[in-house]
Amino acid sequence: MAEEAAQEHPGPSAPRPVRCIVKLGGAAITNKGELESINEESLRSACAQLRQAMSESEGDGAPEKVLGMDWSKRHGDPADPAVDAEWIAGMAGLGLDTNFIVVHGAGSFGHFQASRSGVHKGGLHSTLVKAGFVATRISVTSLNQEIVRALAREGIPSVGMSPFTCGWSTSQRKIASANASQIIQSLHAGFVPVLHGDAVLDELLDCTILSGDVIIRHLAQLLSPKYVVFLTDVHGVYDRPPTDPNAVLLKEIARLGIDVYITKAGTEHSLRALKGDVSSDSEDWLGTVIRSSK
Amino acid sequence: MAEEAAQEHPGPSAPRPVRCIVKLGGAAITNKGELESINEESLRSACAQLRQAMSESEGDGAPEKVLGMDWSKRHGDPADPAVDAEWIAGMAGLGLDTNFIVVHGAGSFGHFQASRSGVHKGGLHSTLVKAGFVATRISVTSLNQEIVRALAREGIPSVGMSPFTCGWSTSQRKIASANASQIIQSLHAGFVPVLHGDAVLDELLDCTILSGDVIIRHLAQLLSPKYVVFLTDVHGVYDRPPTDPNAVLLKEIARLGIDVYITKAGTEHSLRALKGDVSSDSEDWLGTVIRSSK
Numbered sequence: 343m344a345e346e347a348a349q350e351h352p353g354p355s356a357p358r359p360v361r362c363i364v365k366l367g368g369a370a371i372t373n374k375g376e377l378e379s380i381n382e383e384s385l386r387s388a389c390a391q392l393r394q395a396m397s398e399s400e401g402d403g404a405p406e407k408v409l410g411m412d413w414s415k416r417h418g419d420p421a422d423p424a425v426d427a428e429w430i431a432g433m434a435g436l437g438l439d440t441n442f443i444v445v446h447g448a449g450s451f452g453h454f455q456a457s458r459s460g461v462h463k464g465g466l467h468s469t470l471v472k473a474g475f476v477a478t479r480i481s482v483t484s485l486n487q488e489i490v491r492a493l494a495r496e497g498i499p500s501v502g503m504s505p506f507t508c509g510w511s512t513s514q515r516k517i518a519s520a521n522a523s524q525i526i527q528s529l530h531a532g533f534v535p536v537l538h539g540d541a542v543l544d545e546l547l548d549c550t551i552l553s554g555d556v557i558i559r560h561l562a563q564l565l566s567p568k569y570v571v572f573l574t575d576v577h578g579v580y581d582r583p584p585t586d587p588n589a590v591l592l593k594e595i596a597r598l599g600i601d602v603y604i605t606k607a608g609t610e611h612s613l614r615a616l617k618g619d620v621s622s623d624s625e626d627w628l629g630t631v632i633r634s635s636k
Numbered sequence: 637m638a639e640e641a642a643q644e645h646p647g648p649s650a651p652r653p654v655r656c657i658v659k660l661g662g663a664a665i666t667n668k669g670e671l672e673s674i675n676e677e678s679l680r681s682a683c684a685q686l687r688q689a690m691s692e693s694e695g696d697g698a699p700e701k702v703l704g705m706d707w708s709k710r711h712g713d714p715a716d717p718a719v720d721a722e723w724i725a726g727m728a729g730l731g732l733d734t735n736f737i738v739v740h741g742a743g744s745f746g747h748f749q750a751s752r753s754g755v756h757k758g759g760l761h762s763t764l765v766k767a768g769f770v771a772t773r774i775s776v777t778s779l780n781q782e783i784v785r786a787l788a789r790e791g792i793p794s795v796g797m798s799p800f801t802c803g804w805s806t807s808q809r810k811i812a813s814a815n816a817s818q819i820i821q822s823l824h825a826g827f828v829p830v831l832h833g834d835a836v837l838d839e840l841l842d843c844t845i846l847s848g849d850v851i852i853r854h855l856a857q858l859l860s861p862k863y864v865v866f867l868t869d870v871h872g873v874y875d876r877p878p879t880d881p882n883a884v885l886l887k888e889i890a891r892l893g894i895d896v897y898i899t900k901a902g903t904e905h906s907l908r909a910l911k912g913d914v915s916s917d918s919e920d921w922l923g924t925v926i927r928s929s930k
Contacts, residue, residue, distance in 0.1 A: 409767055413748070414775045431762065435763060459721065469729060469730060473704075473705040473724055477706060487774070487778060487781060490773075499766050501770065504796075506795065507801040507802055508803070509821075527837055531843070
């Protein structure tokens with residue numbers, strides 16, 4: 343069968359190793375206090391830094407004209423999008439190393455719907471859980487759509503991929519099935535997959551919530567990226583709540599198989615993290631490193 | 637591996653046969669002349685008829701209170717959505733036979749992006765095609781999101797599923813891989829999958845467009861629904877362009893394995909088609925039947 347053939351042959355040649363998996367934290371890209379509200383400036387800045395980190399030409403001097411890939415109308419803007427097809431067709435290439443995966447959290451999207459209905463607890467015989475499953479997916483996929491569009495406007499060839507639609511499922515909240523072949527195919531074709539925390543089917547509970555962090559852990563184990571970056575609204579992991587004036591930023595906390603950088607979105611530190619440019623003794627980098635033992 | 641296990645075991649028990657696959661034609665649910673514009677009234681009416689066709693209680697007398705499943709903000713509406721969780725939790729069940737699949741066309745979404753870039757012709761080495769692939773997916777998935785929301789507002793537990801994300805791909809524009817296991821799992825869990833024409837990867841051309849009609853044909857062959865309904869902006873298939881005053885509606889055109897009804901959205905005829913209630917000699921039904929030879 344065609345499906346089986348696709349499983350055996352992931353592509354015409356072995357895919358390149360993934361350079362980086364980026365978590366766009368819900369707290370960094372949405373306004374947490376306000377239902378379904380995007381922090382436009384923070385999102386735009388994170389996308390611009392991602393583009394810079396992908397850029398193959400070093401030296402961020404004169405800003406190039408960006409090949410915007412969102413050709414859709416924007417809400418509230420009656421004008422049709424302008425697309426200079428001739429200029430785009432004449433470009434030699436994107437000039438980007440697009441070998442990144444983006445995973446985002448929900449922030450002020452999805453949490454309201456999930457908590458009102460108890461989707462994470464399961465039980466689809468309940469009308470409330472069933473409705474909440476639908477409502478949660480509508481909310482998180484609308485955030486996904488906005489993030490894909492923001493990345494596309496920065497010229498990043500992003501494609502939205504919902505874990506539910508990918509067929510990912512859990513068994514008592516642990517990942518039971520998570521076929522990454524379409525993610526790998528998309529990377530191989532030069533696209534940046536954009537995944538998100540999602541409502542999924544669960545073998546024992548009927549359904550639950552699969553968080554962005556669990557998705558990242560699974561993908562990191564499966565694909566062994568060079569490094570993983572968590573962009574959040576604080577500088578990293580602290581020894582007590584970061585609102586405490588005595589809180590100390592823990593600059594290095596453990597040793598795992600992959601370098602992990604946790605830092606604040608929209609800062610010089612996040613740009614360095616996205617580039618993988620965090621040396622072990624850099625005093626001027628603010629964030630937390632979970633250093634690989636390799 | 638977990639993936640292989642999922643392939644072998646589609647679910648705890650055999651799924652029910654699919655009752656109906658519905659095509660919401662792009663011409664019926666969007667305003668074709670205006671870029672990315674939904675025909676709200678036609679879409680709302682199609683969703684309401686779908687709900688009526690799914691309703692297990694016959695006799696469409698007093699309208700029941702609908703369990704709305706879109707709990708997200710609507711553009712331009714500053715109010716937070718109101719969710720009566722207690723009332724929803726107290727319901728015995730949805731009272732709907734949700735064993736339907738919805739596939740929609742693109743209408744005024746996606747066509748602009750696809751035609752400007754030539755995505756259907758393939759060639760991802762071209763920056764224009766790559767950008768057009770991203771732009772096309774943004775446009776068609778935003779329509780999908782609006783259709784899922786419109787169905788959810790009518791109390792239909794709908795889940796958006798992009799063919800690209802499902803891992804569907806083509807080889808020289810013919811379906812090469814189209815794993816339907818997640819669609820079947822979703823139906824089995826009581827959800828209504830909502831698919832759409834999409835930009836997909838192609839083994840030989842790099843990429844192309846997979847149309848809603850090809851998706852329907854594939855799903856009909858695979859799942860053998862009782863009947864298939866095409867809702868469009870004319871009454872059915874005519875012997876000449878339907879704008880011609882002498883055009884004659886062909887009431888029956890062929891014999892295939894499955895009853896297919898083609899009719900105009902938002903009419904009494906479309907409601908009867910969605911219910912599967914089209915007898916062979918009904919003079920008062922306007923539309924075209926492709927009658928099964930069973």
